[in-house]
Amino acid sequence: MNILVCIKQVPDTTEIKIDPEKHTLIRDGVPSIVNTFDTYGLEMACRLKEETGGTVTVVTMGLPQAKNALRSCLGAGADEAVLISDRPFGGSDTLATSYIISQAVAFLEREKGSTFDLILCGKQAIDGDTAQVGPELSEHLGRPLITYVSALKYRNGEFEAKRENDDGYDRIGVKAPCVMTVVKTAYEPRYPTLKAKIRAQWADIRTITAETMKDTLDLSRCGLKGSPTKVVRTTTPQRQSECQYIKEASPALNAGKLADILARKKVI
Numbered sequence: 001m002n003i004l005v006c007i008k009q010v011p012d013t014t015e016i017k018i019d020p021e022k023h024t025l026i027r028d029g030v031p032s033i034v035n036t037f038d039t040y041g042l043e044m045a046c047r048l049k050e051e052t053g054g055t056v057t058v059v060t061m062g063l064p065q066a067k068n069a070l071r072s073c074l075g076a077g078a079d080e081a082v083l084i085s086d087r088p089f090g091g092s093d094t095l096a097t098s099y100i101i102s103q104a105v106a107f108l109e110r111e112k113g114s115t116f117d118l119i120l121c122g123k124q125a126i127d128g129d130t131a132q133v134g135p136e137l138s139e140h141l142g143r144p145l146i147t148y149v150s151a152l153k154y155r156n157g158e159f160e161a162k163r164e165n166d167d168g169y170d171r172i173g174v175k176a177p178c179v180m181t182v183v184k185t186a187y188e189p190r191y192p193t194l195k196a197k198i199r200a201q202w203a204d205i206r207t208i209t210a211e212t213m214k215d216t217l218d219l220s221r222c223g224l225k226g227s228p229t230k231v232v233r234t235t236t237p238q239r240q241s242e243c244q245y246i247k248e249a250s251p252a253l254n255a256g257k258l259a260d261i262l263a264r265k266k267v268i
């Protein structure tokens, strides 16, 4: 089975800061990691590959430094890594990003002469947080989509996905080729061995550019030109904290008073 895992390099922080003038994320001085949900997708793909054979390819669209994220995926079980990177892709919103990724998928499939049986994305990126790229990719490729997948089996040409929902989970069957977005799984992603890390460090990472895809790529759908999202204004929420001591005569009275305060503030 041939599986493609879309990964995004994200800042290793929960304290995202926005440049007030450019309205973009401030990435300087912040170390980067592979988006957490994508590492679960990669582990899911590697486990499927170990059961059924085949290959796992990781792909990311980003600046050349995103190769570091791809190398860490090669260390953690991926067989091949592809970077999609070029100037015309800068300024892409989620629609343009997913369009460019879909074009790269189509290019790789034409080259191999076969389709990826399964394309996995994370549920969402922990920086951009829109959760749009996976569903948009399925739309561009015209392939069925299952979101919020936490476990996956493959039997006789059909996947059975466990899909998390607000009340529990659904079990959904789908035939290949398809797209899924992945949530946290019951198992943790594997750690790379030293040997795998060294191999990944020297591995060849291919770059796909606009020129590579020139036969089919519509440049008007890439970058700022191809992005209907307009960032009009960004603000950083102000944090306010207030501290109130409760000093009643007994623990029971303290608890009662605390419950009153929380109820007044509509917390409980």
Ligand SMILES: Cc1cc2nc3c(=O)[nH]c(=O)nc-3n(C[C@H](O)[C@H](O)[C@H](O)COP(=O)(O)OP(=O)(O)OC[C@H]3O[C@@H](n4cnc5c(N)ncnc54)[C@H](O)[C@@H]3O)c2cc1C
Pocket (backbone or CB within 6 Å): 006, 007, 008, 035, 037, 038, 059, 060, 061, 062, 089, 090, 091, 092, 093, 094, 095, 097, 098, 101, 120, 121, 122, 123, 124, 125, 126, 127, 128, 129, 130, 131, 132, 133, 134, 227, 229, 230, 231
């Ligand atoms: C007007 C505008 C301009 C922008 N310009 C830039 C820019 O110049 N440079 C820039 O880096 N960002 C830019 N962005 C942000 C960029 O569009 C998003 O980071 C990107 O589309 C992913 O969205 P997200 O983070 O919400 O991912 P989600 O949709 O939350 O991600 C879900 C999953 O999709 C996959 N995925 C997401 N992004 C990628 C990727 N790049 N490669 C492979 N798989 C991916 C991963 O599996 C991820 O877990 C811009 C956004 C806007 C609105």
